[in-house]
Amino acid sequence: MASGENIIECSGLTMSFGSLKVLDCIDLSIEYGENYGLLGPNGSGKTTLIRILCGLLIPNSGTVKVLGRKVPDHRNNALIGYMTQMDALYNDLTVRENARFFASIYGLKGHIREKRIDEVLEVARLTDRQDSIVGTLSGGMKKRASIACVLTHRPKLMFMDEPTVGVDPGLRSEFWDYFRELNKQGVTLIISTHIMDEAERCGRLAFLREGRKLIEGSPQYLKDKAGKAGLEEAYMYYAGGGDGR
Amino acid sequence: MDASRILSLGKRIATQCLRDKRTMALIIAAPSLVMLLLAYFFSTSAGSITIGVVLDHRTGTEHLSQLIADGLNASDNVTVVYLEEKDINASLNNKSVDGVIYFPPNFTRNVLDSKPSYVKIVTHGNNPSAGGIIAQKFANVSAKVLGSRAPVQPAASPALAMPSVEAEVLYGEGYKSIDFFAPYILGLIAFIFVFMFTSVTFLRERSFGTLERLMVSPITRAEIIIGYMLGFLVFAAIQSSIILLFAIFVLNVKMAGGVLAVVVVQFLLTLVAVNLGIFCSSFAKNELQAIQFIPLVLLPQIFLDGMFWPVSTFPNYLQALSYIMPLTYANDALQGIMVQGVGLGDIWVDILVLLGFAVAMIVLSTLTLNKQLQ
Numbered sequence: 001m002a003s004g005e006n007i008i009e010c011s012g013l014t015m016s017f018g019s020l021k022v023l024d025c026i027d028l029s030i031e032y033g034e035n036y037g038l039l040g041p042n043g044s045g046k047t048t049l050i051r052i053l054c055g056l057l058i059p060n061s062g063t064v065k066v067l068g069r070k071v072p073d074h075r076n077n078a079l080i081g082y083m084t085q086m087d088a089l090y091n092d093l094t095v096r097e098n099a100r101f102f103a104s105i106y107g108l109k110g111h112i113r114e115k116r117i118d119e120v121l122e123v124a125r126l127t128d129r130q131d132s133i134v135g136t137l138s139g140g141m142k143k144r145a146s147i148a149c150v151l152t153h154r155p156k157l158m159f160m161d162e163p164t165v166g167v168d169p170g171l172r173s174e175f176w177d178y179f180r181e182l183n184k185q186g187v188t189l190i191i192s193t194h195i196m197d198e199a200e201r202c203g204r205l206a207f208l209r210e211g212r213k214l215i216e217g218s219p220q221y222l223k224d225k226a227g228k229a230g231l232e233e234a235y236m237y238y239a240g241g242g243d244g245r
Numbered sequence: 246m247d248a249s250r251i252l253s254l255g256k257r258i259a260t261q262c263l264r265d266k267r268t269m270a271l272i273i274a275a276p277s278l279v280m281l282l283l284a285y286f287f288s289t290s291a292g293s294i295t296i297g298v299v300l301d302h303r304t305g306t307e308h309l310s311q312l313i314a315d316g317l318n319a320s321d322n323v324t325v326v327y328l329e330e331k332d333i334n335a336s337l338n339n340k341s342v343d344g345v346i347y348f349p350p351n352f353t354r355n356v357l358d359s360k361p362s363y364v365k366i367v368t369h370g371n372n373p374s375a376g377g378i379i380a381q382k383f384a385n386v387s388a389k390v391l392g393s394r395a396p397v398q399p400a401a402s403p404a405l406a407m408p409s410v411e412a413e414v415l416y417g418e419g420y421k422s423i424d425f426f427a428p429y430i431l432g433l434i435a436f437i438f439v440f441m442f443t444s445v446t447f448l449r450e451r452s453f454g455t456l457e458r459l460m461v462s463p464i465t466r467a468e469i470i471i472g473y474m475l476g477f478l479v480f481a482a483i484q485s486s487i488i489l490l491f492a493i494f495v496l497n498v499k500m501a502g503g504v505l506a507v508v509v510v511q512f513l514l515t516l517v518a519v520n521l522g523i524f525c526s527s528f529a530k531n532e533l534q535a536i537q538f539i540p541l542v543l544l545p546q547i548f549l550d551g552m553f554w555p556v557s558t559f560p561n562y563l564q565a566l567s568y569i570m571p572l573t574y575a576n577d578a579l580q581g582i583m584v585q586g587v588g589l590g591d592i593w594v595d596i597l598v599l600l601g602f603a604v605a606m607i608v609l610s611t612l613t614l615n616k617q618l619q
């Protein structure tokens with residue numbers, strides 16, 4: 001999977017908002033095609049890290065390279081997909097109009113665009129609701145529409161900030177099948193989550209606590225290091241301070 | 246710069262605006278209602294005003310027109326200057342007076358003889374409220390002056406009869422007050438609605454997370470701004486056309502100049518309003534706060550743009566304020582076009598200033614886009 005250079009490479013990444021230090025000297029190397037999970041309690045800096053990697057925030061210090069370019073670099077945008085915690089949809093437009101708008105922003109046109117939209121709506125199980133105004137959808141359906149909108153341009157690198165919150169377990173499992181499918185096609189996934197069975201499906205995990213990377217490795221490695229049988233217990237162990245750092 | 250991205254964004258904005266049926270009904274009904282009201286209601290409010298007076302041909306103690314002029318001069322917020330009849334138009338045109346009270350040559354004679362008498366109040370078309378203010382002042386003062394004097398023939402009524410007042414507006418055979426208000430309303434409404442819609446739409450863009458989604462996409466900041474302007478230009482064009490048609494065909498408002506010139510002014514005004522909206526929304530944390538900017542930005546402009554009181558009647562510091570407001574120039578231009586029928590060449594100063602406002606606001610809104618995400 002690895003193709004020489006890493007898709008994400010950062011060292012000494014530090015970010016503060018005023019006097020509040022959100023990220024503290026983070027080193028991160030993620031290979032092309034990885035399925036990488038970010039764990040950590042609320043406020044541990046996961047979202048800020050993702051926003052920096054997307055080029056939305058400029059870090060105070062440290063070097064950050066994404067797709068071989070020092071961020072922020074506008075050229076990366078066409079290759080990145082970012083699903084925020086918010087649904088980030090236009091409530092007064094229909095599902096299809098939302099998808100069409102975002103697809104157009106990525107330069108998709110005409111027949112190809114409509115075909116892609118059909119595909120992602122199929123994945124999100126929204127084909128029969130595509131002409132509904134988003135504001136009238138349930139929370140879970142909005143989430144599905146939101147995922148659909150981030151998939152139309154087939155990003156190479158996808159950031160997903162708690163992507164399946166509010167999605168029922170059956171559909172969540174389908175989503176993960178699709179994520180795995182994307183992963184097989186070579187799409188790199190960076191996923192932040194609080195759901196342990198999602199974390200379990202990641203190739204590697206990083207545990208963030210108070211802006212520091214506490215530990216990194218496979219789910220099994222995290223469990224072993226914590227001396228716990230389940231990831232849930234391991235999570236509690238690290239959230240409580242972990243190996244005492 | 247990618248045209249199709251900009252078009253997509255512009256189309257999305259226009260769709261969002263036009264889809265909301267209730268809002269669409271309101272943006273057309275509200276201005277129409279305001280114009281209807283103004284067509285019947287003519288504001289007479291106090292402001293400092295300069296009245297030119299043309300006296301009649303009589304001198305001496307019983308010189309009634311002189312007494313009235315003295316009375317006017319002594320009343321609050323009024324300055325009287327004396328004119329010759331031939332100077333009336335020139336004085337009004339160069340705005341050295343807000344209006345003129347013309348006493349016909351035999352005014353005093355007729356009043357003292359209890360014959361029918363009249364005075365003429367002449368105002369300029371670009372100063373619609375002056376006529377009402379002057380008429381009111383004149384009525385107060387002349388009632389005081391004439392009421393205190395007995396007529397020469399004691400058989401008649403105990404006090405002198407009031408002269409009738411004829412109003413005359415320069416550029417104005419058959420002009421109604423709404424003819425002068427309509428251009429103001431046209432500019433004001435376009436500005437209010439576009440500003441309001443932009444600031445709320447953009448705030449939503451931010452608070453719903455879609456701005457973030459745009460920022461990680463290939464669309465550039467400049468394209469976002471241009472797309473927004475495009476979308477709201479469509480919106481403003483539709484709204485302005487409907488208001489204009491309503492004014493011309495339902496209220497029979499005069500349209501002396503060319504429609505194209507009106508379009509140019511409305512176009513520039515919309516650009517200013519969109520970017521002002523984006524700029525202001527960056528200082529608001531939620532929709533309620535965004536709404537607070539509406540009175541802050543709009544009320545001073547409504548009062549100071551010359552709609553209700555002529556700018557020249559303001560104290561200096563308010564005049565200075567008035568001259569940094571885009572609506573002042575838009576209104577001056579629209580007045581010129583619709584009432585006086587001038588072309589773009591005659592209002593190039595207004596156009597240039599509006600263009601300057603637009604460019605400055607585009608720069609400011611682009612700069613604040615960076616701030617919007619923090």
